[in-house]
Amino acid sequence: MQSPDGDVLGAAAGHGAGPVFLRLATCRNRLACRLAREIASAFFAVPVPAIASPNRAVxxxxxxxxxxxxxxxxxxxxxxxxxxxxxxxxxxSVAHAVRRIEDRRDDRVFDAMLTRLEGLAHAVRLALEQVPDDAHDAGVAR
Incomplete structure (x- = not known):
C-alpha cells in the first residue's frame, strides 16, 4: 500500500515497521538530539556547533x-x-557520557542543576507531544 506521496506504508505492505515508520523514528530522534543540544547550549553558554562537533573538546x-x-x-x-x-x-562513547553524568549525580549541586535541566527537557517534550492534537483541534490538517 502506498501513501498519497508514494511512500510504501510498511506494516500495510507486509514489511513489519517499514520505511515510513523508520523515517519517522529517525526524524523524531534527530529532533530530540537537536533539542537536547540546544538546551545544553543555552544553559552552559556553549555554542551548539561546539557541542555537535565530532572532535575532542575542552x-x-x-x-x-x-x-x-x-x-x-x-x-x-x-x-x-x-x-x-x-x-x-x-x-x-555515548554510553560513557551518560554513565559519567549519572555518576556525578552524587554531587548535590550537580544533581540539582541536572534536575532543573531534566524538568525543562520534559516540558519541551510534553509541549511537542501536544502539537499535533492542538493543530487538529484548531482544524489544521496534520
Missing part, C-alpha cells in the same frame, strides 16, 4: 555535550546508537 564543551547526550537518552528516550549518529560519536 572541559566546558565536553560537559555540555555529555549533558546533551544524557538528556537525549533519559528524557527524550533516544537509543544510544541514534544519539551516537546525531553527535558523530560511537555508541560506546
Amino acid at each position: 572541559a566546558p564543551v565536553c560537559e555540555a555535550r555529555h549533558v546533551a547526550m544524557y538528556l537525549a537518552h533519559v528524557v527524550f528516550q533516544v537509543p544510544l546508537a541514534a544519539i551516537a549518529g546525531a553527535f558523530g560519536r560511537d555508541r560506546t
